[in-house]
Each structure stands twice: as C-alpha cells, then as structure tokens.
Amino acid sequence: xxxxxxxxxxxxxxxxxxxxxxxxxxxxxxxxxxxxxxxxxxxxxxxxxxxxxxxxxxxxxxxxxxxxxxxxxxxxxxxxxxxxxxxxxxxxxxxxxxxxxxxxxxxxxxxxxxxxxxxxxxxxxxxxxxxxxxxxxxxxxxxxxxxxxxxxxxxxxxxxxxxxxxxxxxxxxxxxxxxxxxxxxxxxxxxxxxxxxxxxxxxxxxxxxxxxxxxxxxxxxxxxxxxxxxxxxxxxxxxxxxxxxxxxxxxxxxxxxxxxxxxxxxxxxxxxxxxxxxxxxxxxxxxxxxxxxxxxxxxxxxxxxxxxxxxxxxxxxxxxxxxxxxxxxxxxxxxxxxxxxxxxxxxxxxxxxxxxxxxxxxxxxxxxxxxxxxxxxxxxxxxxxxxxxxxxxxxxxxxxxxx
Amino acid sequence: xxxxxxxxxxxxxxxxxxxxxxxxxxxxxxxxxxxxxxxxxxxxxxxxxxxxxxxxxxxxxxxxxxxxxxxxxxxxxxxxxxxxxxxxxxxxxxxxxxxxxxxxxxxxxxxxxxxxxxxxxxxxxxxxxxxxxxxxxxxxxxxxxxxxxxxxxxxxxxxxxxxxxxxxxxxxxxxxxxxxxxxxxxxxxxxxxxxxxxxxxxxxxxxxxxxxxxxxxxxxxxxxxxxxxxxxxxxxxxxxxxxxxxxxxxxxxxxxxxxxxxxxxxxxxxxxxxxxxxxxxxxxxxxxxxxxxxxxxxxxxxxxxxxxxxxxxxxxxxxxxxxxxxxxxxxxxxxxxxxxxxxxxxxxxxxxxxxxxxxxxxxxxxxxxxxxxxxxxxxxxxxxxxxxxxxxxxxxxxxxxxxxxxxxxxxxxxxxxxxxxxxxxxxxxxxxxxxxxxxxxxxxxxxxxxxxxxxxxxxxxx
Numbered sequence: 130x131x132x133x134x135x136x137x138x139x140x141x142x143x144x145x146x147x148x149x150x151x152x153x154x155x156x157x158x159x160x161x162x163x164x165x166x167x168x169x170x171x172x173x174x175x176x177x178x179x180x181x182x183x184x185x186x187x188x189x190x191x192x193x194x195x196x197x198x199x200x201x202x203x204x205x206x207x208x209x210x211x212x213x214x215x216x217x218x219x220x221x222x223x224x225x226x227x228x229x230x231x232x233x234x235x236x237x238x239x240x241x242x243x244x245x246x247x248x249x250x251x252x253x254x255x256x257x258x259x260x261x262x263x264x265x266x267x268x269x270x271x272x273x274x275x276x277x278x279x280x281x282x283x284x285x286x287x288x289x290x291x292x293x294x295x296x297x298x299x300x301x302x303x304x305x306x307x308x309x310x311x312x313x314x315x316x317x318x319x320x321x322x323x324x325x326x327x328x329x330x331x332x333x334x335x336x337x338x339x340x341x342x343x344x345x346x347x348x349x350x351x352x353x354x355x356x357x358x359x360x361x362x363x364x365x366x367x368x369x370x371x372x373x374x375x376x377x378x379x380x381x382x383x384x385x386x387x388x389x390x391x392x393x394x395x396x397x398x399x400x401x402x403x404x405x406x407x408x409x410x411x412x413x414x415x416x417x418x419x420x421x422x423x424x425x426x427x428x429x430x431x432x433x434x435x436x437x438x439x440x441x442x443x444x445x446x447x448x449x450x451x452x453x454x455x456x457x458x459x460x461x462x463x464x465x466x467x468x469x470x471x472x473x474x475x476x477x478x479x480x481x482x483x484x485x486x487x488x489x490x491x492x493x494x495x496x497x498x499x500x501x502x503x504x505x506x507x508x509x510x511x512x513x514x515x516x517x518x519x520x521x522x523x524x525x526x527x528x529x530x531x532x
Numbered sequence: 533x534x535x536x537x538x539x540x541x542x543x544x545x546x547x548x549x550x551x552x553x554x555x556x557x558x559x560x561x562x563x564x565x566x567x568x569x570x571x572x573x574x575x576x577x578x579x580x581x582x583x584x585x586x587x588x589x590x591x592x593x594x595x596x597x598x599x600x601x602x603x604x605x606x607x608x609x610x611x612x613x614x615x616x617x618x619x620x621x622x623x624x625x626x627x628x629x630x631x632x633x634x635x636x637x638x639x640x641x642x643x644x645x646x647x648x649x650x651x652x653x654x655x656x657x658x659x660x661x662x663x664x665x666x667x668x669x670x671x672x673x674x675x676x677x678x679x680x681x682x683x684x685x686x687x688x689x690x691x692x693x694x695x696x697x698x699x700x701x702x703x704x705x706x707x708x709x710x711x712x713x714x715x716x717x718x719x720x721x722x723x724x725x726x727x728x729x730x731x732x733x734x735x736x737x738x739x740x741x742x743x744x745x746x747x748x749x750x751x752x753x754x755x756x757x758x759x760x761x762x763x764x765x766x767x768x769x770x771x772x773x774x775x776x777x778x779x780x781x782x783x784x785x786x787x788x789x790x791x792x793x794x795x796x797x798x799x800x801x802x803x804x805x806x807x808x809x810x811x812x813x814x815x816x817x818x819x820x821x822x823x824x825x826x827x828x829x830x831x832x833x834x835x836x837x838x839x840x841x842x843x844x845x846x847x848x849x850x851x852x853x854x855x856x857x858x859x860x861x862x863x864x865x866x867x868x869x870x871x872x873x874x875x876x877x878x879x880x881x882x883x884x885x886x887x888x889x890x891x892x893x894x895x896x897x898x899x900x901x902x903x904x905x906x907x908x909x910x911x912x913x914x915x916x917x918x919x920x921x922x923x924x925x926x927x928x929x930x931x932x933x934x935x936x937x938x939x940x941x942x943x944x945x946x947x948x949x950x951x952x953x954x955x956x957x958x959x960x961x962x963x964x965x966x967x968x969x970x971x972x973x974x975x976x977x978x979x980x981x982x983x984x985x986x987x988x989x990x991x992x993x994x
Binding site: 164166167170171173174175176177178179180181182184185187188191192195322323324325326327329330331333334343346347349350352353354355356357358359360361363364365393396397400424425426427429447450453454455456457460461481484485488489494502503506509510513514517518521 | 553554556557560561563564565566567568570571572574575577578581582585775776777778779780782783784787788795797798800801802803804805807808809810811812813814815816818819820823856859860863887888889913916917918919920923924926946949950953954961964965968971972975979
C-alpha cells in the first residue's frame with residue numbers, strides 16, 4: 130500500500146462510486162431520492178408518540194362518558210308502597226298502598242319494567258300517571274307489584290351531599306373526599322418535615338460519600354410497592370397506634386395509620402424534588418451569606434429556603450397529588466364504608482379506597498355502582514391533574530429563574 | 533450608643549450570642565440528619581416487620597397421624613392410592629361435596645344434581661362411560677373417588693388428603709420476635725390451651741410455598757398461580773410498552789420539530805400521564821379492554837376463549853393496561869438515553885452518507901441501549917408491584933388453575949398479597965408476608981440488574 134499514490138487511490142474510489150451511481154440508474158444526486166422506508170418509519174414513530182395522546186383522550190372520554198350516565202340516567206330506589214289494585218295496560222289512575230313514600234307531581238315510578246310519570250296526585254293512595262314514559266311499553270300489572278321511584282343525581286348534590294349510599298340513591302362525594310383529604314393531610318404532616326429535612330441535609334451538609342449512601346436509601350422507599358405499605362399499615366402501624374392510644378380511641382381500621390404510612394411513602398417524592406430545588410440555588414448566594422457572617426443554619430433558613438421556595442412548594446403539591454391518588458394503603462388500612470367524620474382514628478373510606486372495593490367485588494356494567502365509581506374517578510382525575518399541572522408550572526418557573 | 537451596637541453586641545455578650553447561634557446551628561444540623569435517619573429507620577422497620585411475620589412458632593394439629601394411613605410418606609403416593617385413602621376415610625356426603633367443589637363446580641342447582649345425567653354435568657371432564665348415564669345423587673363412594681382421581685392432579689389429591697383426612701391445621705402462631713424471646717411463655721400457653729397440638733417452628737416462606745397452587749387453607753396455599761400470572765402480565769406489558777415507548781422516544785428526540793405545537797403537546801402530555809393515579813388506569817382498562825374490547829381480550833374473536841363466560845377480565849387486558857401505565861416511564865428513560873448520545877456520532881454517520889434511519893438504527897440506538905434497558909427494567913419493577921389497576925380489572929375471586937395463556941383469568945403476586953392480607957383466618961397474613969418477601973426479592977433482582985447494566989456500560993459512553 131505504501132507504494133500507491135494518493136491520487137491513484139482516490140481515483141480508484143471514484144470509479145467505484147461512479148459504478149454505484151450508474152447502477153442506481155445514472156442519477157448522481159442521492160439527496161433527491163425518495164425513500165419510502167424512511168417516510169414510513171417516520172410515520173410509524175409518530176404513531177408511537179401519539180399513543181400517549183390517545184391514552185389521555187381515552188381516560189377523559191371513558192371517565193366522562195361513564196360518569197355522565199350517572200347524572201343523566203335514572204337511579205331506582207325501592208319504596209315501601211306497592212300497587213293496591215291490579216292495573217291494566219291503559220288505565221291512567223294508579224292505586225297504591227299508603228305509607229312510606231309521599232308521591233309528588235313529575236316524579237318517575239317504575240313498576241315491572243314500565244316507567245310512569247306522575248301527572249297529578251289525587252290523594253295519598255291515588256295518582257294519575259302518564260303510562261309508558263321514557264319509551265317503555267305500557268303493561269298490565271298485578272296488585273302488590275313493587276314500585277321503585279327514580280331519581281337523577283344532580284351535579285350539585287354530587288358535590289355537596291354528605292351521604293354516599295348508591296343503593297339508596299344518595300350520591301354525595303363529600304364523605305369520600307373528606308377521608309381522602311384527612312389521610313393526605315396526615316401523610317403530608319409526616320412527609321413534609323422529614324422529606325424537607327432530608328433534602329436539606331443531603332444538599333447542604335452531607336459529604337459526597339454520605340450522599341451516595343443516603344440518596345439510594347430514600348429511593349428504595351419510593352420503590353417499595355404500595356401493597357407492601359398497606360400490609361405494614363394494617364399489621365404493624367394500627368396495632369402500635371392502638372397500644373399507644375387505647376383500643377377504644379383507635380378503631381381497627383383508621384385513617385391515621387393509613388395516613389402515617391402514606392407519609393413514609395411520600396418522603397422520597399418530597400426530598401428528591403426539594404433537593405433539586407436547593408441545589409439549583411446558585412453558589413454565589415450561599416457564599417454571600419457566609420461572607421456576611423451567617424452560620425450554615427441561618428444561610429439555609431434566610432437565603433436558601435426562600436430562594437428555592439417555588440421548587441419546594443412544587444414538591445409539596447406533587448406529594449399531595451401522590452397521596453390523593455394512592456390506593457392500596459387506604460384500601461387495606463383506612464376501612465371500608467364511607468364515613469363523614471373528621472376524627473382520624475375512625476374508619477372512613479377514601480375515593481380511591483371506594484373505587485377499589487366496589488370494583489374488586491362483583492361489578493355489573495351499567496349498574497349504579499359501576500357508573501358511580503367512574504364519577505368518583507373523574508373527580509379524582511381532575512384533582513390530581515390540577516395539582517400536577519400546578520406543580521409542573523411552578524417547577525418550570527423556578528428553572529427559568531436560575532437556569 | 534450607636535444603632536449598630538444595639539444590634540451587634542460586643543464583648544462577653546457577643547461571645548454568648550455567637551455560642552447560642554452555633555448551638556442552634558448544630559442542633560438543627562443534627563435534626564436534618566435525623567430526617568435521613570428516620571427514612572432509614574422506616575425502611576428497616578418495614579423490612580423487619582415483614583420478616584417478623586413470615587416466620588415463627590405455630591400450633592399445628594392433626595386428627596390422624598399420616599403413618600396410620602400408609603407406610604410411605606403421603607406425598608410420595610400415587611393418585612390412585614390417594615383416592616383410595618379418600619374413599620376409605622370420608623363419608624359419602626363429604627366425597628360428594630369434594631366432587632362438586634373440585635370438579636363439577638358449586639353453582640349447579642340442587643334439583644339438577646338428582647335429575648340430570650352426569651354426562652351433562654361433566655362436559656369437558658374425564659369420566660368412565662358407565663357413569664355418564666347416572667345422576668350425581670346415584671353415585672356410590674367408589675365412583676365418587678374414581679371421578680376425583682381421574683380429574684385431579686396428584687398434588688391436589690395430596691392436599692385434599694391432608695386437609696380432609698389427616699386434618700392438618702395450623703391453629704394459631706406467633707411472630708418471629710415472640711418466638712425467639714418469649715418461647716417459655718408460648719410453650720406454657722400451648723400446653724395449657726392445646727394439649728393435643730404440636731408446637732413447631734414454621735417458616736411460611738418455603739420452596740413448596742412458591743410452587744404450590746392456591747388453596748383455601750392457609751397452611752396449604754401457594755404462589756404458583758400468582759407468580760405465573762405476574763410473569764404473563766409483565767411479559768405482555770413489556771412486549772407492548774417497550775416498542776411503543778422506544779418508538780415515541782426516537783420520534784421525540786430525533787424527528788420531532790421542538791417548536792411544533794403537536795410535539796409540545798405530546799411532551800407535556802407524557803409528563804402529565806406519569807402523574808395520573810394508577811387506579812385511573814385501572815378504570816380505563818376496565819371500560820376499554822375489559823368491556824368495550826371484550827370480544828378481543830377474552831379471545832372470543834379468535835375462538836380461543838378459555839373461560840365460559842367470555843369475560844374480558846383476562847391477562848391480556850391486565851397486560852395492556854399496565855403497558856399504558858408504564859409507557860411514560862419507558863419513554864422518559866429512553867429519551868434521556870438517546871439524548872446522552874453525543875451529536876458527533878450522528879454527524880459522522882451522516883457524513884459517510886447514511887440516511888436518518890440508518891443513523892438511528894446503526895449508531896444512536898446501539899450507543900443508547902444500556903440507558904434504554906435500564907428504563908425498561910425500572911418499568912418492569914413498577915409493573916410487577918402495581919396492585920390497584922389489577923384490583924379494578926381482575927376482580928377474580930379464587931384462581932386455583934394455572935393461567936394457560938393471555939386469554940385466561942388471572943391472579944398476580946401483588947393481588948394475592950392484597951387478598952391474603954384481608955382474610956381473617958390465621959395463616960393468610962403470614963402467607964402475605966412470605967409473598968411480600970418473594971416480591972421484594974424479585975424487585976431487588978431487577979434493580980440490581982439495572983444498576984449493574986448501568987455501571988458496566990457507562991464506561992462506553994464517550
């Protein structure tokens with residue numbers, strides 16, 4: 130090879146290139162060639178990216194349409210009254226047994242699959258009705274047939290009523306919401322001081338060696354599956370609380386133990402984001418503070434924390450969002466059955482806990498239960514989305530300041 | 533006195549104030565360290581309390597000694613010998629109940645048991661021809677035992693012998709801590725309360741526990757169905773999430789124009805999806821995969837449905853749902869890995885005339901493989917521990933059959949932990965603790981693999 134001149138080698142290559150071009154149809158301009166494979170791959174990859182959009186749209190559509198059904202379709206509740214006399218398919222006057230429900234004009238009744246609308250109330254036992262309402266067939270009914278009264282859930286009732294009893298037609302999300310808020314509050318009472326303290330230590334005090342040990346330990350806490358935390362809350366935390374505070378005060382299932390354990394679960398979320406915020410504060414601010422004679426603590430409280438405040442607030446918000454959406458800990462330890470109470474030592478079901486319990490049972494599609502858990506899911510989705518977006522916006526703002 | 537002097541004291545007062553400031557600083561410094569210690573302590577207590585419940589002394593009782601039934605150990609007997617033991621030791625009514633529970637199914641109307649011929653009740657099961665014409669009520673003991681022998685495995689027959697004939701029961705037990713430090717008191721209590729019983733040290737986590745099928749008796753239950761279910765689900769999850777997530781990451785990093793609106797929407801959307809509570813994904817799966825696509829997810833569309841009710845509550849639905857759940861994790865990790873590949877590599881590749889896809893496929897992806905795989909392993913460990921979506925989708929009550937494909941109903945490791953934790957009978961929480969240890973060991977394995985992968989290949993990253 131030593132003897133061959135550069136010119137001849139280049140010339141050799143050029144000949145090969147010429148051959149390739151001539152084989153390709155004599156077109157020397159490779160850039161202009163259409164490449165169907167490249168275009169196909171580009172679109173395939175775009176489709177992969179679009180799947181995430183489809184998922185979001187799917188979540189919104191599913192939660193929206195299924196919970197809309199709760200607000201637009203009839204929910205039937207049995208009343209004690211029954212038909213007092215047989216009814217043929219055309220009669221407009223209904224004779225009912227007295228007692229129990231008081232009927233009113235425009236109420237909707239269901240007897241054996243036929244839906245009737247009350248047009249006039251003659252007295253306690255006689256009603257004039259429109260037969261075969263809502264597209265149902267007018268039928269003949271025997272005396273003694275059971276009557277159900279239909280109700281639609283109004284969104285206002287959904288948001289303000291304090292009782293959640295789907296089988297009795299009562300749909301107030303407040304008891305579930307209050308339990309969610311109480312468990313989340315307890316969790317934050319644990320997670321905020323511990324998470325922030327840990328973040329301050331790791332970012333400001335720890336040597337690189339210590340940081341290399343402490344950070345992974347906190348990360349392990351984040352990697353433990355939530356069902357394990359739930360097991361821990363029910364079998365360890367609850368007995369401890371009952372031993373400390375007395376088994377009269379603390380119920381077997383209670384919000385406090387679920388909240389405390391959830392707090393441990395959220396520590397890593399708070400600590401890692403707060404630590405990012407603290408280390409984003411420029412070194413010059415620290416040095417200026419030390420230069421004025423401040424101790425490390427004074428620097429932390431008067432300079433670093435105010436400077437990193439937005440990032441730390443974002444961490445808190447994200448922590449709350451985690452707590453609100455957490456399911457298995459509250460499903461195992463906080464108790465079954467909605468309970469509108471502020472006492473953390475009582476059992477109460479959270480939104481997520483209720484969804485898990487109802488859907489874990491035998492759930493038939495289009496039943497009241499099915500539609501109602503989707504309404505709860507929608508509320509949950511909206512709450513967590515607002516929290517996540519708020520936290521995201523705040524994080525981006527603090528990044529802009531110190532980037 | 534000047535204003536400055538009133539703020540900054542001098543002499544002894546200054547000394548005192550300085551000391552106070554430093555004292556405060558060191559106390560808070562220790563408090564901050566204490567917060568880390570709290571995290572470490574919480575982790576230790578969590579692990580120890582689970583170990584504490586997975587082992588310990590237990591009171592066991594047997595109605596008959598196994599040696600009275602056979603000279604050989606019972607678990608080495610053949611199916612026929614075990615069926616003989618059942619036939620000789622159980623009343624006819626008990627044999628009928630077992631046949632209903634194990635073979636025919638308990639949902640048959642009582643009237644049909646005396647009216648219908650068995651060939652109707654035993655469709656798809658093994659039975660001798662002469663039995664087919666009889667009714668259930670007309671079977672004698674030998675025929676009942678024969679049907680059990682034909683349709684059940686040796687290990688299931690062994691379980692039945694242990695449960696029904698030997699009457700092996702774990703009545704109660706203590707935690708590891710109590711067993712170690714309180715043994716004398718426990719022995720005294722057992723001697724007083726359970727004179728017939730035997731006190732043994734029981735490890736709930738054993739090899740048999742891992743490979744045994746589920747049972748309604750705590751001492752006989754096992755993880756087999758749950759582990760197989762988890763393996764199937766995780767395989768489908770990764771099979772779906774890996775190509776989709778990698779594709780999305782390549783698009784966003786290599787093709788997408790950062791300033792275009794749709795690409796910005798995709799990016800923001802992925803970040804938001806990562807924060808959606810997992811139970812919401814479960815509800816999405818319930819409405820879409822279980823319900824709307826039930827023809828497909830139950831296998832009915834392909835004629836492969838394994839359950840008679842053609843329900844969409846199958847492994848496939850669970851796998852798809854978890855795939856959507858871990859997709860943001862896969863995308864974000866793959867994006868970071870692709871971004872870490874230096875731009876010079878791409879430019880060199882374009883320089884020698886490679887097309888964009890050739891550059892990505894031959895240069896960028898090979899360099900990004902360790903980072904991408906790390907993300908996949910992390911999403912794998914997320915998928916294997918995720919419970920809430922499976923609770924919403926699964927709703928299976930009791931699965932003692934092995935899952936045999938994507939269209940079968942399922943249980944999974946975390947689902948089983950949840951269910952056992954909620955059962956009141958002694959032994960199930962202990963089984964849950966043992967199952968948690970298995971789950972944590974798997975997670976440790978995955979994460980260890982991820983760390984090793986990252987360290988081995990990090991040297992190669994320029």
